[in-house]
Amino acid sequence: MPQTPAQLLTRMRSVSPTSPRLVWHGREGRIELSGRVFDNWVAKSSNLLVDELDATGGTTVAVDLPVHWKTLALVFACWQVGAVVVPADADSEPATFADADIVLSSRAGLEVAPPRLMACVALGSLALRWDGPLPRGAVDFAAEVRSHGDVFLDAMDGPGAARSAPLVRTQGRTLTAADLAGLVAVPPGHEPGVASAADSPTLLLESGVDLLRALAAAFAVWERDGALVLVEEGVPVTDRMLEGEKVTDRLGTA
DSSP states (O other): OOOOHHHHHHHHHHSSTTSEEEEEEETTEEEEEEHHHHHHHHHHHHHHHHHHHOOOTTOEEEEEOOSOHHHHHHHHHHHHTTOEEEEOOTTOOGGGGTTOSEEEEOOTTOOOOTTOEEEEOOOOTTOOSOSSOOOTTOEEHHHHGGGSOSSOTTOOOSGGGSTTSOOEEETTEEEOHHHHHTSSOOOSSSOTTOOOGGGOOEEEEOTTOOHHHHHHHHHHHHTTTOEEEEEOTTOOOOHHHHHHHTOOEEEOOO
């Protein structure tokens, strides 16, 4: 049975917590997040969602962000507080966010009408604040997230937050952990939940993979204690990169 987001985070904290789980190759360089560090970012982001944006169980969050390491941390934070994620297409108009309680966006100039709330997410790995004017009432994710706690105390981790909990809403469908886990082929490696670093997969996602498939890939890889490698658009995937990251499989846009 597929694991829930809460179970994946617990496993990241407890099984080889210093091993790489998420690697980002961007124009600014390479960023590596261990299981412990990723869990830390998720906890900080969860606390920001609750403290600054009033997120709670059942909140709907439109994620208007490209596939990025910060995006994955924010999506897992949404799930940790019990929110449902709605992926937005790159050309989505603000009107498509009408049913969302919160909008997370990296687009300059985007505004949402009350009562919806918004966080502007600067995607630079070392960005300390949003670049440019912040829309009225919006939260600056980069400027605020580091001040929030490293532990999220109200994680949706009980029996009721199990595999049947809704995680993603897209194209009229509501997807659970089981649905997500079935969207991509399972990479080679050991059985889920069985610790075996020797054959844990390392899956590289080529630029252009949509967020839904990226999230499905994260489930498939992380429940086998593997690593996910993300590549920013415009960054070439070289033999040196594949060898250095010990990539065992690749997921393209097809």
